[in-house]
Amino acid sequence: MDSRQERWLGALVTLFGRNWITLSGAALAAASGLFIVGFLIMALFQLTESPYLGIMALLILPAVFVFGLLLIPVGAYWDHCCRRRRREAGEEPSGGPFPTINLNNARTRRVAVIVVVLTGVNLLIISTATYDGVVFMDSPTFCGKVCHTVMEPEFTSYTNSPHARVKCVECHIGPGAPWFVKSKLSGVGQVLAVTFNTYEHPIPTPVENLRPSQDTCEHCHWPEKFTGDRIKLITKFQEDETNTPSKTVLLMHIGGGASERHGIHSWHIDPSIKTTYIPADEKRQDIAWVRVEKQDGTVQEFKKPDVETPAGEVRVMDCIDCHNRPTHIFQMPDEAVDDALAKGRIDTGIPYIKKVATEALKSATGETGDLDKIEKHIRDYYAQQQPPFTDKAKIDSAVNEAVLIYKRNVFPPMNVTWGTYPNNIGHVQSPGCSRCHNDTLKNAAGESIGEDCSICHTVLAWDEAEPEILNQLQIK
Ligand code: HEC
Ligand code: HEC
Ligand code: HEC
Ligand code: HEC
Ligand code: HEC
Structure with a gap:
């Protein structure tokens, strides 16, 4: 040196x-x-x-x-x-x-x-x-994987959704310093809850203080953008030997933006109309009181006839009251099996597979040994069937797919099972739109909120084998 x-x-x-x-x-x-x-x-x-x-x-x-x-x-x-x-x-x-x-x-x-x-x-x-x-x-890796078990249901569903490339924070926090600080503070609470295992199983829904959607969803989906109608094709399979397919074709009147007073968005996300409501339960599945306030000052209230205006938090309706599952999408057994059959992930040539796979999944609700139960149910059925169905490769792949469906929807460590998180779009699998669009809630004049099928969609075909409309529109 x-x-x-x-x-x-x-x-x-x-x-x-x-x-x-x-x-x-x-x-x-x-x-x-x-x-x-x-x-x-x-x-x-x-x-x-x-x-x-x-x-x-x-x-x-x-x-x-x-x-x-x-x-x-x-x-x-x-x-x-x-x-x-x-x-x-x-x-x-x-x-x-x-x-x-x-x-x-x-x-x-x-x-x-x-x-x-x-x-x-x-x-x-x-x-x-x-x-x-x-x-x-702010990365999905941090939000979704650090507390792996806790966030597994949400992270798994997110990964398989249309929003898989949108960061968790874009919907859950949004831009701006105040929400950033708020989220970091509540993050400290969440870390403590995970450390001491005091969090709830399952994580409750709805998220109590989720940011209003104009600061999150509307950054990408600005309300003026929605226009027109959209074709929605739903394929289902019957529980018979040939798993007969049937198709429903809806013309969804989404509307909004430029379209004049036509359709779902045009009414519900019109800034000149403010809808508020009070839910009667924590999951907001039972709605007891609805109020509509227009810019011209007119006010309407709809409520159940036997009750006074109920106590409780008054919620301003926004995107999330309908789109509560834009990314954490969970399916019910029959829905998931229909989906797998329609996309060819389960072979429709296996006799009774719609029925058998759905039964197998329904019996597995979140206990240990579920995976074996699913496999045994399907294999036993085909071993005992007369005449036996012997295409082992097809049965193997059906078993695999059933297991995958289970893993996407049931999370035993978090007590998440079929139907834990209902989807509010629609009215078939869960109450959804009919929480308000029903004939129990009435205004002073005794009128209820519209229930006419065609305000939301035109049913172009309903459970048909070969809907003519699909040929006309050349939709396969
Ligand atoms: C496209 C927007 C969006 C993205 C991206 C998103 N979420 Fe969500 N999340 C929501 C909405 C909407 C709800 C339901 C809110 C409600 O019903 O109040 C929700 C609910 C939740 C819940 C409460 C339980 C439940 O399922 O209702 C958790 C936990 C959660 N999200 C975690 C995450 C994590 C972790 C990520 C990223 C891996 C993520 N979210 C990404 C929109 C989003
Ligand atoms: C960072 C941008 C971004 C944010 C924030 C966002 N989205 Fe999206 N969303 C998208 C993109 C991109 C698509 C299109 C995905 C595709 O075409 O597959 C989409 C698709 C959708 C769809 C159609 C899904 C389908 O099955 O075709 C709905 C409904 C939706 N978003 C609702 C919401 C809601 C509700 C929120 C807020 C909770 C939200 N989005 C927040 C970017 C975003
Ligand atoms: C009253 C319930 C309701 C509200 C409120 C609502 N939507 Fe929708 N939205 C729907 C329905 C129903 C559809 C059609 C869904 C389908 O066909 O699967 C839809 C469709 C969409 C789509 C897909 C459009 C397309 O062309 O495919 C997006 C994106 C979307 N909504 C975003 C939003 C956003 C952002 C908000 C809030 C500003 C919002 N929605 C408010 C019910 C609602
Ligand atoms: C919290 C209550 C509530 C929920 C949930 C709700 N709506 Fe509405 N909706 C209303 C009210 C109130 C009106 C106005 C009815 C009136 O003025 O007569 C309305 C009006 C409408 C209209 C316009 C009707 C017309 O006459 O033009 C459409 C379309 C619509 N809703 C679609 C839907 C769809 C689709 C869903 C589910 C995804 C849904 N709504 C869920 C409360 C609700
Ligand atoms: C307030 C709006 C609204 C009203 C009123 C309404 N629907 Fe629907 N409907 C929906 C929405 C939203 C969906 C879900 C579309 C999707 O799956 O994305 C749906 C789905 C459906 C489906 C397909 C469901 C499935 O999974 O098979 C059928 C069939 C249907 N509606 C029939 C009807 C009929 C018949 C009426 C009249 C008695 C009616 N609907 C009234 C909004 C409405």
Whole structure:
């Protein structure tokens, strides 16, 4: 080592080496700083997506790093106090109350250069780590995988949904500082709940203080955009030997935006109409009172005849009162089997498979041994059938698909089973629209909210084998 290097080393020793607090602070900061840089480089080349590495690299290490940095001045202050005491006791030559910084002294100059350079490097590390930490905490990996068991139902359904590429935070938090802070504060509560296992199983729905949808959904789906009607084709299969398909064709009057007073959106998301309601149950599945307020001041109230205006939180209706499952979509057994048959994931050539697979799934409601139960039900049926159906490959793939359906919809550790999370779009699998569009809720004149089938859709075909309309429209 030449004398030049020795001089810089001497300056470093002056800076850090005088007391053990400063020295260990510097060592902590240096070590964690190096790890952070290492992780950032790994992240840059996308070598890791593990949520636990992420927590380590972007949340815990930066905390250690900052703690180390803080120890450096703490140690220096402690050192300063010790020296003053020694000076007062006459053990060292006396000086003023503050250290003398003389930049004409070459060693002091070197110390100053080191301080400036290291501070720059530290600021760079802290700001990069803070930025990456925030980005990381907003990622679906963090929200969905860190508390793996807790979020498994929501993460799994999300991954299979039309919104699989939309970040959790875009619907659950949205932009702006106040909601950011609010979410981080409630995040602390959630971390504690997971640590002490005090969270609810299943996670309750609806989400009590979800952000109003004009700040989230409407960033991507602006209300003016919705126009016109859309064809909806629903294929179902009967529980007979040949799994006979039947088709329902609906012309959904979605409407909205430019279309004049026609359709679902045009009425429900018209900014000049404010709909509020009071649910009679926690899941908002039973609605006791509805109020419609128009810009011209007219007000209508619909309620159940036997009850007075019920107590409870008055909720302003928005997108989420209908679209409560835009991404966490769970199916019922028969729906899921229809879907698998329609998409060819289960072979329609297996006799009675609609019936058998649906029964197998319905019997598996979240106990241990469910997977064996599903497999046994299907295999036993075909082993005992007369004449036996022997195409093993087809049965194997049906069993596989049934197991996959189960895994997408039933989550025993979270007590999530068939129907735990009802979907409010429609009125067949769960009450949905008919929570309000029914003949129990009445206004003062005794009228109810429209129930006429054609206000929401035109039923072009209903459970038909070969609907003529599909030929006309050339839809396969
Ligand atoms: C497209 C928007 C959207 C995205 C993206 C999204 N969610 Fe949701 N989430 C919702 C809506 C809407 C609800 C239901 C709110 C209600 O009914 O009050 C919900 C409900 C939940 C619930 C409560 C339980 C339930 O199923 O009702 C949890 C937990 C949840 N989401 C977690 C997540 C996680 C984790 C992610 C990312 C992996 C995510 N969400 C992504 C819109 C979204
Ligand atoms: C970051 C943008 C973004 C946000 C935020 C968002 N969506 Fe979407 N949404 C999309 C995209 C993109 C599609 C189209 C996906 C496709 O075509 O498969 C979509 C599709 C949909 C669909 C049609 C689904 C289907 O089966 O075709 C509905 C309904 C919907 N979104 C409702 C919502 C609701 C309700 C919210 C708020 C809770 C929301 N979206 C928030 C981007 C977004
Ligand atoms: C009164 C209930 C209701 C409300 C409120 C509502 N929607 Fe819809 N929306 C529907 C129905 C019903 C459909 C048709 C669904 C289908 O056919 O599967 C639909 C369709 C959609 C689609 C798909 C459109 C397409 O062309 O495929 C999107 C996106 C959407 N809604 C977003 C929103 C957003 C964003 C809001 C809030 C501003 C909203 N909706 C409010 C009931 C509603
Ligand atoms: C919280 C109660 C509530 C829910 C839930 C609800 N609606 Fe409505 N809806 C109303 C009220 C109130 C009216 C206005 C009725 C009136 O003025 O006579 C209305 C009106 C409508 C209209 C316009 C009717 C017309 O005469 O033009 C359509 C279309 C509609 N709703 C579709 C839907 C669909 C589709 C769903 C389910 C996805 C749904 N609504 C769910 C309360 C609700
Ligand atoms: C308030 C709006 C509204 C009214 C009124 C209404 N429907 Fe619907 N209906 C819907 C919506 C929304 C769906 C769901 C479409 C989807 O699956 O996305 C639906 C779905 C359906 C389906 C297909 C469901 C399935 O899974 O097989 C049929 C059949 C149907 N409606 C028939 C009717 C009939 C018959 C009437 C009149 C007695 C009626 N609807 C009244 C909104 C309505």
